[in-house]
Structures are given as structure tokens and as C-alpha cells.
Amino acid sequence: MTEQQAPGFFGNYGGSFLPPHLVEPMREVAIAYEEARQDSTFLEDYQALLSRYVGRPSLLYRAERLSEHVGGARIYMKREDLNHTGSHKINHCLGEALLAKRMGKTKLIAETGAGQHGVALATAAALLGLECEIHMGAIDVAKQHPNVVRMNMLGAKVVAVEEGGASLKEAVDSAFATFAARPEEYLFAIGSVVGPHPYPSIVRDFQSVVGREARAQFLEAEGRLPDAAVACVGGGSNAMGLFSGFLEDQSVQLYGVEPGGEGLDTARHAATMSLGTPGTLHGMATRVLQTADGEPAPVHSIASGLDYPGVGPQHVYLNETGRAHYVAVTDEQTLEAFQTLTRCEGILPALESSHAVAYGCLLARELGPEAAIIVNLSGRGDKDVDYVAEVLATR
Structure with missing residues (x-):
């Protein structure tokens, strides 16, 4: 791969x-x-x-109350939010x-x-x-x-x-x-x-520590590999970090979660893998959300780190070969996941990571209580609390 x-x-x-x-x-x-x-x-x-500065390895945390709340698979979270600098x-x-x-x-x-x-x-x-x-x-x-x-x-x-x-x-x-x-x-x-x-290779290689750790930690916790690994995707660095630990494990389903924004039937999203077309952006051949004249389209996400009209080229390859699957969740689903994780586990997730949490909860319900999954909690939400409070105040 x-x-x-x-x-x-x-x-x-x-x-x-x-x-x-x-x-x-x-x-x-x-x-x-x-x-x-x-x-x-x-x-x-x-x-x-x-190890000495960042504080690795980061924790693989079993989110028991969240798992109980969704009534499905056991949800583990790779706690990249606990790293020095918060992601x-x-x-x-x-x-x-x-x-x-x-x-x-x-x-x-x-x-x-x-x-x-x-x-x-x-x-x-x-x-x-x-x-x-x-x-x-x-x-x-x-x-x-x-x-x-x-x-x-x-x-x-x-x-x-x-x-x-x-x-x-x-x-x-x-x-x-x-x-x-x-x-x-x-x-x-x-x-x-x-x-x-x-x-794309430099950043993937430095992020691969996430996948290596998660694989070893999950084997220690469960005595087997996870059924699925889930991560948000804008450009896709945290997802490639997690996925890299499981690429050769065909039993582990890989899910990249894109920003569906206000809906894929609107222009207010950044779901490149879902609706983009082949193109060139920032020096790479990839999928791009484009206008009719071939320019990068305006994009939207509630999460600032995901509002990008392209995606990492290895993600496109993983999608086309069927090794990874790419889905989208909306701003509304993301906000709900932000609040649910905060209240169930006392963990404030970044809005970017909340996309993965949202789909992880849906997948946990679908797979049922015998399954177990990893959600990459790529960052903490301290940076987002004022903005989320403003948005929620208008609801």
C-alpha cells in the first residue's frame, strides 16, 4: 500500500x-x-x-461510558490530544x-x-x-x-x-x-x-508512530486487532498516522471521515474524497473540489483544520484500491459528537477530531457489542470552546 x-x-x-x-x-x-x-x-x-518532550507513547483509552451510551462496539481512543501542544x-x-x-x-x-x-x-x-x-x-x-x-x-x-x-x-x-x-x-x-x-511521505513517516503504538496497545488490551480504525481527514496526516499501523492487516477496516459541512447536497462542505475529481493542487496530483473552470472550489467546515479542497495522494490511492473507506459527517453531527464525548468522558475533543468521534459512534452501533474499534482523537478542543459556545448559543 x-x-x-x-x-x-x-x-x-x-x-x-x-x-x-x-x-x-x-x-x-x-x-x-x-x-x-x-x-x-x-x-x-x-x-x-x-519520549522525553512530547510524552509518547500517547494513551490508548477505553471510552467505557461513551461505548455504553452508543450501545455498540467497544470504543478505544488514541489520545493524541494528550501530546505536548495538544495534538x-x-x-x-x-x-x-x-x-x-x-x-x-x-x-x-x-x-x-x-x-x-x-x-x-x-x-x-x-x-x-x-x-x-x-x-x-x-x-x-x-x-x-x-x-x-x-x-x-x-x-x-x-x-x-x-x-x-x-x-x-x-x-x-x-x-x-x-x-x-x-x-x-x-x-x-x-x-x-x-x-x-x-x-506526503515525510509527514506520513513521522506520523506513523501513532499507528505503531495503537496496534501494539490494542493487542495488549484486547488480545487481537481492532475491527476498525477511524480518523478525520482534511489533508489527512492524523489518519495516515493511524492507518499506517494497520495497512497490512486486511481484517482491520479503515475509515477516513471528511467534513460534510452543511450537507453534500450543498456547496458548503469540504468532502474532497466524496465529491472531488482528479486534479493538481499545491504541487501534487490528487482529488480536488473544483469549479467548472478547474479552479479549487470554495470549501466549508466547522473545523478550520479540515476546510481544504484537496487531500493527501496516498488517501486517494487507498480509496481507489479499496483498502480504506471515506465517509462524511455534517457540522451538526460533529457538534453533537463534541458535546457527547465531553459529557460522557470529560474529554474536550477538537472539532476536527469530533468528525471521527461522530462516525465512530455510528460505526460502533452498526458493528454491535462484540466488536471493538479505535478512534484517533487527534487533538484537544480548548481552542474551539469559545467558538462552539457561540454556535450553540444561536441554536
């Missing part, structure tokens, strides 16, 4: 589709990463940060920061939607003595103000992007443009399994 022989391709998807002036900088990143991943010292330094994003940000140091770069630059990637990258930069610049859509700057404050306190420069839809896609465009002007200074530390080769 990995690449074909062509570098950076997953079946027909992935690759590197770049303007000429970015070809050499991306080639340098690919070479540096290939050398780093075979360097035992680099890998030891990375593993040491995961799975720190897993790849530390790896990217170490790679930047190895390459002699002085600055990290990236996009962020919900702010979790931005906070994690700013944290990694502070820890390793690098400068950091984060581009964020103006809508998300207002919506995720606590994370903007955290990034500023960590020393990062936050650039509010006003163009277009002023959300995640525009933040990626803006960060790429700045990187393209000074690639000798910056490492582009992309925040998901998207973009040109080698980024």
Missing part, C-alpha cells in the same frame, strides 16, 4: 508538479530526508524528543525542525488552519533555536484566536492571509510564495500528507 516505482507516486497520485525555480529546492529536501531517515543518530534524536501535529513538526537543522536552514515556514500545526511548529522552532513564520487565513485567525496568541508567545511571526476565501487553501498558497522567494533560508514544513514529493 505504498508508492509505485515512480518517486513520490501512490498509484497515479502524488508526484511533484512545480514551477522550475522550485524543482531544485524540493529535490534537496528529498535527498536530505532520504539521508536522514537512514541515519541512526537522526532517528535516535527524533525518538528521544518524542498529533507535534509528531511531524519535531521531525521537520530536526531536518531543517540538518540542512542548515535558519527558518521554518508553514500554513495552518486550526492553528494546531502552527503551534506545534512554533514550539519545535523555539526548542531547536529556529525562526518560524506561520501563514493563516484571516477567517481562521479570528476563529482560532487562542492559538494565534500561543504562536506569538512562542516567537513565531503569524501572517494573516486576506486573499480569496481567507482560509487554509489560501494560507498554503501564501506560505509557498514566501518560501519560493527565499528557499535557501526556509524549510517549508508542510502540515499534512499533501504537497509535492517528498512531503
Whole structure:
């Protein structure tokens, strides 16, 4: 379930589709990463940060009251929300920061939607003595103000992007443009399994710790593998992290949960896998939500980290080969799941993660009490509580 022989391709998807002036900088990143991943010292330094700084392994938690509430399968949650900085994003940000140091770069630059990637990258930069610049859509700057404050306190420069839809896609465009002007200074530390080769592989590899841990922890808890593994998908980094632990286990069904927004029969969603078509976006061949003239379409999700009109190319490959299944849940279902998990288990999930919780509950009912599943709780919801309170006050 990995690449074909062509570098950076997953079946027909992935690759590197770049303007000429970015070809050499991306080639340098690919070479540096290939050398780093075979360097035992680099890998030891990375593993040491995961255990001593992030606090890995993260907990695999049996959500007994939630399981009882839904009346179905036993639901386990991979608690990435307990990581330092509050999400799975720190897993790849530390790896990217170490790679930047190895390459002699002085600055990290990236996009962020919900702010979790931005906070994690700013944290990694502070820890390793690098400068950091984060581009964020103006809508998300207002919506995720606590994370903007955290990034500023960590020393990062936050650039509010006003163009277009002023959300995640525009933040990626803006960060790429700045990187393209000074690639000798910056490492582009992309925040998901998207973009040109080698980024989908880099981020997947650093996130694979989630799947390795979850598989071993579940075997210890249940003495068998789970019936299913569920994770939210925007670009798809947390899902690829979880899925990577089970790709060869055909008995484990893999479910990626996309943002259905206000409904797939409206234009207000970001369900790329469900309704997108083949296209090229941000240097990769993938599925894209597109307008009639082939431009990326405006998208919507209640979760800022999921409102992206594309998806990681390996997810498209897993879908086309039938190894993973992709579904969508609405904003309403997401809000309900946010409240249900909070009240049943005392856990505030990120709105992104609440998509996975919502579908996990539906799947648990469908599979019945003899089954057991893992839901990846990719981040905590502290950043979302004010926004959720505002939305609920209007109901």
C-alpha cells in the first residue's frame, strides 16, 4: 500500500508538479530526508524528543461510558490530544525542525488552519533555536484566536492571509510564495500528507508512530486487532498516522471521515474524497473540489483544520484500491459528537477530531457489542470552546 516505482507516486497520485525555480529546492529536501531517515543518530534524536518532550507513547483509552451510551462496539481512543501542544501535529513538526537543522536552514515556514500545526511548529522552532513564520487565513485567525496568541508567545511571526476565501487553501498558497522567494533560508514544513514529493511521505513517516503504538496497545488490551480504525481527514496526516499501523492487516477496516459541512447536497462542505475529481493542487496530483473552470472550489467546515479542497495522494490511492473507506459527517453531527464525548468522558475533543468521534459512534452501533474499534482523537478542543459556545448559543 505504498508508492509505485515512480518517486513520490501512490498509484497515479502524488508526484511533484512545480514551477522550475522550485524543482531544485524540493529535490534537496528529498535527498536530505532520504539521508536522514537512514541515519541512526537522526532517528535516535527524533525518538528521544518524542519520549522525553512530547510524552509518547500517547494513551490508548477505553471510552467505557461513551461505548455504553452508543450501545455498540467497544470504543478505544488514541489520545493524541494528550501530546505536548495538544495534538498529533507535534509528531511531524519535531521531525521537520530536526531536518531543517540538518540542512542548515535558519527558518521554518508553514500554513495552518486550526492553528494546531502552527503551534506545534512554533514550539519545535523555539526548542531547536529556529525562526518560524506561520501563514493563516484571516477567517481562521479570528476563529482560532487562542492559538494565534500561543504562536506569538512562542516567537513565531503569524501572517494573516486576506486573499480569496481567507482560509487554509489560501494560507498554503501564501506560505509557498514566501518560501519560493527565499528557499535557501526556509524549510517549508508542510502540515499534512499533501504537497509535492517528498512531503506526503515525510509527514506520513513521522506520523506513523501513532499507528505503531495503537496496534501494539490494542493487542495488549484486547488480545487481537481492532475491527476498525477511524480518523478525520482534511489533508489527512492524523489518519495516515493511524492507518499506517494497520495497512497490512486486511481484517482491520479503515475509515477516513471528511467534513460534510452543511450537507453534500450543498456547496458548503469540504468532502474532497466524496465529491472531488482528479486534479493538481499545491504541487501534487490528487482529488480536488473544483469549479467548472478547474479552479479549487470554495470549501466549508466547522473545523478550520479540515476546510481544504484537496487531500493527501496516498488517501486517494487507498480509496481507489479499496483498502480504506471515506465517509462524511455534517457540522451538526460533529457538534453533537463534541458535546457527547465531553459529557460522557470529560474529554474536550477538537472539532476536527469530533468528525471521527461522530462516525465512530455510528460505526460502533452498526458493528454491535462484540466488536471493538479505535478512534484517533487527534487533538484537544480548548481552542474551539469559545467558538462552539457561540454556535450553540444561536441554536
